[in-house]
Amino acid sequence: MRAYPRWVLYASLLGALLLGLLPLPELLQPVRPYWLALVLAYWLIEDPDRVGLGFAFLLGLVADLAYGSLLGEQALRLVILAFIVQRFRARLRFFPIYQQALTLGALLLNDRIVSAGLRLALGEPTLPASFWIAPVVGMLLWPVVYVLLDALRIGRWRR
Structure with a gap:
């Protein structure tokens, strides 16, 4: 693998945080x-x-602090995502872009299911149906x- 400057990693994650x-x-x-999930999955x-x-x-x-959400919510969601991506990394890496x-x-x-489960466990109000469209938008943005x-x-x- 060709070396790249570390700032690329941090700048992309900061950009994802700011887009959020x-x-x-x-x-x-x-x-x-x-x-954040899309950029983290890439890395x-x-x-x-x-x-x-x-x-x-x-x-x-960091995302919990930036977004003002329950401390640990984003951390839990990203760790679950990271675990699954790491588990299937060898396959994912060689999938064509549409399969990825x-x-x-x-x-x-x-x-979204994890997030909804956390909200349900905390007794927060249920989310609108449009809440479930975001994964489709993320899927379309992945390429x-x-x-x-x-x-x-x-x-x-x-050089």
Whole structure:
């Protein structure tokens, strides 16, 4: 694997965090893709030596603080996603991009189920039906995210 500057990893995750904070109209808010999960999944597939479960947990804690959610909620969701991606990394890495997108859609749907379960356990109100559209949006965005991050990672850093 060709070495890339570490700032690419951190800048992409910061960008995903900021995209999650970007204000959206009330109508579009429930369909916001889980940007952190998409970017984290990319790095889990492409660079498992630098990104793992501990990294996902710390990233989730940062996201909890940034988004103002229950401390540990994002961390739990990202660790579950990271565990599944790591478990099936060898297969995922060699899937064509459309199969990766379908797999990421299933992982994002699983994330929504975990989130809904946490809300149910905490006695929070149920979420609107549009809450379940976000995994489809994330699945459709996966090829774009993958190609952009791959271009950044494989860029010409050495001359």
